[in-house]
Amino acid sequence: MGEVKVIGSTSSLFCTRVEWALKLKGVEYEYMHEDLRNKSPLLLKHNPVHKKVPVILHGDRAVAESLVILEYIDDTWKQNPLLPEDPYERSMARFWAKFSDEKVRISVSNSLPWSEGEEKEKAIESARESLSFLEEQIEGKTFFGGEKIGFLDLAVGWIPLGLGVMEQVGEMKLLDAEKFPSLHEWSQNFIKIPLIKEALPPREKLVDNFTASVSYMRSLASQKQ
């Protein structure tokens, strides 16, 4: 089928998911760093719709959208399955991955870090409500995938590092060890696993990027007032 390449950026934990999946499968790949302020013709050619990373290139094929890429990887390389075999458990992994992208990430990253007062309190409440659903999913388990890392672990794998960065920049605490003991524990353990740790982007890079976007959003919000 040809070589595997990942077009990615160290400022996006969506890209890290794809690297994790390939590493778990033992698939060799070349990482191509994309400058998101000056997008390459390669990225624009292979993801003309969204013009976003990550994109996986596999021979002459290109797939975009990180969760779609995870499914592609799992369908292509059958070793170390990411999704469970049982149709119902597969559907649960997909349901919670979608929930994590659409509800958890959005409730944490939208408005929260640059809101103030009552608006901020409400946003924190909503973010905690989303996290509590994930807490229920991991209770009593080592991984979301059960005994080993699975699709959903990779999908929510942005939390240990990404949520910490958001908390720091947004000056708030969300993933409280008392309120979310199981999610907190999973979070601590997950990024200590060597294979997971080695693909993580540098924390400072994420802090810088998120600080820049929060400053920009705060300035927009203050102009509106």
Place this chain on the structure above:
Amino acid sequence: MGEVKVIGSTSSLFCTRVEWALKLKGVEYEYMHEDLRNKSPLLLKHNPVHKKVPVILHGDRAVAESLVILEYIDDTWKQNPLLPEDPYERSMARFWAKFSDEKVRISVSNSLPWSEGEEKEKAIESARESLSFLEEQIEGKTFFGGEKIGFLDLAVGWIPLGLGVMEQVGEMKLLDAEKFPSLHEWSQNFIKIPLIKEALPPREKLVDNFTASVSYMRSLASQKQ
């Protein structure tokens, strides 16, 4: 595994997708109509996260989110596969289904029907851009799935009826036969197929519902001015 039930509403074309998939598989099911203004304990029990239809019940299992349900149906009943076998083609069906839900639907339904003047022109432009990507996908084919109805046909299956209703209520034309000849043709043919047609909700019901939400959004927009 037990009986199959679909909790749905005639005002949601997301539910129709699920019925189409079951019909294509030849799976018998009971349809349970949900009153969305007065949600049932059954719905709240089985979709406590989103509290939305559709939900499929299969014995003691419950799955929510229409695209996740389609995957569940395809994983459970292997006859008449909805997704292609090839991993790349599977990924393309998933990519465009997500695109259709996130970009096309949102570009058509958000703001457009209740915006005016320049804002409306911009929204129409953006909706047409999204539709042009789908036009490229169906060019030269009978179905998005190729020679037979597949996953992506069901995912974009809201277009023939739903887009027409939005056009009527929002007083605009988007799916132009000249600009989008292949998508227009697919759209015309798709809802003539007996199996597809018999599960479609009554058009007037959709018009009434959409008219009510557009009136509400117009009144909110005029209060802001």
